[in-house]
Amino acid sequence: MRLHGIRRRGVRLMLAGVLAGVLLPAAATQAEAAAARTYTVWQWNVAGNAIHGGSTTDGMVDQAAASVVNRDADFAGFNELCQGQYNALVSELRAKGWPADPQNFARFEPSRQAGNSSVCHGEAFGNGLFSKRPLGAAARITLPDDGTAEKRNLLCAPLADGTATRFCTTHITTNQSFNVAQLDSVRQKLEGYHTAGETVLIAGDFNAQPHYGRLNSFYAPSLDVPNYSNNTGAYRELDDNDTGNCLGYGEWTADGTPDATPPCGGKAKIDLIFARESALAGPYSEDSLAISTSCTGVPACSDHRIVIGTVTVN
Structure with a gap:
């Protein structure tokens, strides 16, 4: 009887061990997803067609790849990128040893398909995203049509590490009426990811300045400073706490004349x-970098600044 009891206890212990082996990975995954982690996000509208004409050899690709690596970015978003430039960036970042998985770190989604010789020498043109860590399957969401040849999109991809972290990039239309519709579409998709338990970081050219009313549905009410008192959203922009430049607004990002004067003057912030x-699980910050003039054959490497943000999230 005693021996029989020992065997039974042994069976129970073995079963407990098996169950623990089944349950521990799920518990570990949940703990990993909940743990605070810090990411650096790098973003640039490169004007790949308008300024570079699709070139991969005038210095823009080299400078972009070097900046991503030198800034130790975890994610990088590109707007107005030609397919050939995207391919060149994949090669450059691989050569520099930036991605942990050289075969699974980049995604591209055209907003203009290949075949139009007046854009990127006939190549596709659109948004690209890159990740230091391996990515899962990308989501490619077409935004409300503004009636032009360019079909704007939201490009997102999750990390494959079990943290339920997703990175997105987008380039919203300049058409004010459709800008609103596209912003709403992006925000609804972000909220859908949140409801599904994901933590999302999004970078891009929104073609809307922080003080525009159409971004009130993005910014959280906790951003309550002059010029920013009617917010109804759930998000913080990583430069909205910049007291050194323009509190609630941040540093300018785009050259040219803005369609509405920024609250602190100067050029527009639309990236x-x-x-x-x-x-949010800790501090966040953001900076925009001076536009390089080192690209060959053009006065400047873009009409947008590179924007770099760092954030700690759950």
Whole structure:
């Protein structure tokens, strides 16, 4: 009887061990997803067709890849990127040893398909995203049509590491009426990811300045400073706490004349990096870099600045 009891206890212990082996990975995954982690997000509208004409040899690709690596970015978003430039960036970043998985770190989605010789020498043109860590399957969401030849999109991809972290990039139309519709479409998709338990970081050219009313549905009410008192959203832009430049607004990002004067004067800020306020688990900050004039054959490497943000999230 005693021996029989020992065997039974042994069976129970073995079963407990098996169950623990089944349950521990799920518990570990949940703990990993909940743990605070810090990411650096890098964003640039490169004007790949308008300024570079699709060139991969005038210095823009080299400078972009070097900046991503030198700034130790975790994610990088590109707008107005030609397919050939995207391919060259994949090669450059691989050669520099930036991605942990050289075969699974980049995604591209055209907003103009290949075949139009007046754009990128006939190549596709659109948004690209890159990740230091391996990526899962990308989501490619077409935004409300503004009636032009360019079909704007939201490009997102999750990390494959079990942290439920997703990175997105987008380039919103300049048409004000459709700008609103596209912003709403992007925001609804971000909220859908949040409801599904994901932490999303989004960077891109929103063609809307922080003080525009159409971004009130993005910014959280906790951003309550002059010029920013009617917010109804759930997000913080990583430069909205910049007291050294323009509190609530941040540093300018785009050359040229803005369609509405920024609250602190100067040029426009339309390249933005957002994180959901409920996901914040520590400090955040953002800077925009001076536009390089080192590209050959053009006065400047873009009409947009590179924007770099760092954030700690759950």
